[in-house]
Amino acid sequence: MAGIIDLILSIIFYPPIYQLVLVGLTGALVVVIFIIWFERKATARVQRRLGPYHISPRLAGLPQLVADLIRYAFQEVIIPKTVDKELFVLAPIVATVLSILPIAVVPLTSNPAYWPIPMDYSMLVALALTTVSPIFLIVAGWASNNKFSIIGGVREAFVITAYELIAIMSILSASAAVLSFNLVEIVEAQRVWYILLNPIAFLAAFLAVLMATSGFPFEIPESENEVVAGPFTEYSGLLYGLNMGAAYMKRFAFSILMALVFLGGWSPYTPGEGILSGYLIPSLIVVAKATVLMMIFSLTRSIYGRFRLDQALEGAWRLVFPMAVLGFGLALLEAYLGVM
Amino acid sequence: MSVWVYGEQKSELGLEGTITRKLEEDLYEVFIGPQHPGSGHMRIIVRIDGDIIVEADPDMGYVHRTMEKLSEGREWIKNVPLFERMAIHDACNVTVSYVMALERILGIEPPPRAKYLRTLLCEINRIAAHLYGFGIFGVFIGHSTMYMWSFADREVMVELAEKLTGARLTHSYPIPGGARRDMPQDFPQAARKAVRYFRRRLDEYRKIFLDNPVTRKRLEGVGIIPKKIAAELGVVGPVARASGIKYDARLAEPYDAYDEVEFEVPVYEEGDALARAWVKFEEIKQSLRIIEQAVDWLEKHPREAPIHERFWAKAPPLWKKVFEAEGRVKLLPLMANLKLPPGRAMARSETARGEIVYYVESDGKTTPYRVRIVSPSARNAIVFKYIAPGYKVMDLPTIYGSIDYFPPEADR
Amino acid sequence: MEGNGGNGGRVYVGNLDKSAKRAKQLVMGKLRMGKAVDWATAFSLWPVHLTTSCCGCEFAATWSPRFDAEQHGALPWVGARQTNMILIEGTVTKKMACAVRVTWEQMPSPKFAIAMGACAIDGGIFYNSYNIVRPWEIIPVDVYIPGCPPRPEAVARAIIELQRKIRKQRVASKWIEEGWRPDREYVKPKEDPCSWWRG
């Protein structure tokens, strides 16, 4: 009996699992609720109106997202007869889970006791995991058997090919500068935040994340004026809520990665011993930095319209990709000069 | 000299037309609308090859409310509120030419004060309608701030119209022989304030929308209508003027006070979506000028009943007493069963979206024999069929928004 | 075998209907989430993007900064599948009736309808037109707004009234518990609104 309890406890306290549950699920939910509220409020502010308000005037409408979430959770889930049922149901769930999976391998502290998986290639694994979830968006579009969904899925595929290389190149430039794939070493090496040393790579990564998570002006796969809701046109209720959340979760995962690589991770704090100072405080600092990044991401909504698909792709390949390459070159130069 | 000769010209213009209702196997047919964020109250059947539109077939009539038929059963004056329902945010412009047609049959000319009042409301409506168009355009290219801003500022003009007429949208302001009521005492002040406010705001619109790099990229070179083809398709309003056609019903056949006020008609040569947006933008500026002039004129000249003396002479004494005491004019009771002499008349006026043409035929009864309305959107609908093919799917909302198509107006 | 996930779908999905019912019993019965559902539904009335007629002008103005119906949690959304409210803006023509009905059927329950304008009540100025139908013949309407066109304040008022109705009469939670709307029989149109399209 004791063996089984030990086994369960060891599964729960297996670092990747609790990090996924604590930071990946709970943290992401709280941050996403805050970020969507912030996005709606900030957009409303620019547009000279109030935004969500009457649901709770004292909290400035913060529970609005909770209400939307509960409403979606309890709405009927329609599964049309024409869809491919298994894929239709599974795709959003898998996409959502996979979109926060990178968090399971990212070390959020320098204390080795709380590293999820002690390894030297954590950055590579995290980057590799970010590339999995978009495939399930295409699957969702395909399984819906709806013309708008398929067009949206195809657009998603186009956009993936454009942003993935840029994101990976620009984030890898940090490891080129430090000459290590270990995120802990990259964070520790940043006496000066890497964003100041290599702003080009940061800008490229910023744009790539905007494209990856359908932020304006790259909100093309779900562009409502041609393809109603893109791959999610047929989704209703909880499944649509998951789909909507997946994009933000993905943005959260990317933001944490960017906070570690470009914004100095848990600096200026030095993690100590014990769970509080060794794990909770540094991970909170990282999440806070990621949240600030996400707030900046959400400001583009009120300023820009959306690009046409070919213009976005052209911009990505002609402008942002050379930028990422330049950033990578700069990183190599820095490594040669020993700046970091 | 027959169709054949013209046939050569047809191919030269490249207006072959598309064969509809026959689907090739490798084309993809998408039904956009009527429940779709990128179609108003209409359906556009689009066939695409990859990302390129091969055919676009507008399926209209979702808002066809049979105005031409209903008008044959209703009294002359009742048709004014009926017709303004086709474009309620542009109510004065669409009804003023119907009223002008009636005046032509009656052989009367409204007094100058009524003319200026109508002109004033027409220009207020034009600005409101252009801002409405800008807002919808903004949504169509994903720019929600443009929608919110222009709808917020549209309220300024709507309130001005409300001050003048008493209704937000459906004013029913022009009546045969004049206008329904005079402006209130404090109107000129409010109008000047609104004009000052708009002059300031327009600059910000230019910054966030017309000069926005993303917007420019979306609009430039999209939906190009060359001048010759624009004339051939018979497009109207800002669409024609963006293609270099210097045509405006206010210039061609000046009605109301338009031959007395100073204004320019902006004409652009490019013919693309951006030029259409610029035409509307510049027209708002010109409308502001006209509002100022009209308000100045109305303030300078003494108040008189803004209705033709032929009708005013028959007004009940109470009406005249009210006018002397408060300067208000109520709708005359004799308007209810107005009888027109037999005759036919045509009149045109320039609405925000272009020229609207009324053909009115009377056989001497209290109701019209036939009213034919050709609204600007109905004439612009042809753009979908002939201009949209060849552009990308994501350009369709741009074209839709730039021609400012308003289905209730097109379907009548 | 409906809802069984098709052939072999059981392996992954299970019996969807059964598990949904069990989850419903757990949540609504044991956890007493009914009140929270009503609260959430009332403050999350998202109208579908279907403009039936010219009241759409005032519909658009209702969500503009001056009146800003997003304050009440209502947000016009793109597709029928993701929304729970339909706002009929004015006249419904025979051609549009089909679209209204299809959109209504596409929406997931619990769903609500507001009819806006005199035309949506009884035809309004077009009462004797040969091309219009009354919206209440097609879908069940919860709140009517008089006016031609109603002012944006009236639309906001209708949303508030609908919120009050949902929370007082507990429409949403009862709908979820019992599977159908208790206070109103489902509207069956006299004639098929889509017959023009099929025929």
Add this chain to the structure above:
Amino acid sequence: MSLDQARRIVEEALSGIEYRVDEGKGFIEFIVAKENLVEAASRLKKAGFDHVKSLTVVDYKAEDKFKIVYHASSYLNEDLAKVIVGIGTEVPRSNPKVPTLVYVWRSVEFQEREVFEFFGIEFEDHPDLRLLLLAPQVAEKKPLRKDFIVKEEPIIRTKPPTG
């Protein structure tokens, strides 16, 4: 340019074709025989009237005829833009068939489709003569003809709507 000047221009263009002049307020109409309609329209187009503002059809039930008039004007010639000149024909109500003018004026394409559904007038050789606005069941009634009478319904219902 006044209507009189426009009339002279059109009369010159239409020389050799028999026509009748119908004057209205604000426009002028030239009514020709059905056979000459295409020819006359082509000449009008050559004279500079490059688009059609309104395709007006009036149902004269008492005289048993439809009057079909294409009210044309000009965009490219600013002088001609000031006038509206109609070219039209009359057909019996029993056999409403007219040659199409789409190949002369492309701008009438949608308006001819509209007239087709509202009056049941058939435009021969029209490339795409389908219903435009109406549902098929409604279009069968030919609503704008004078035989179709709009029923007046009682405004106040005795029974409130239940639904």
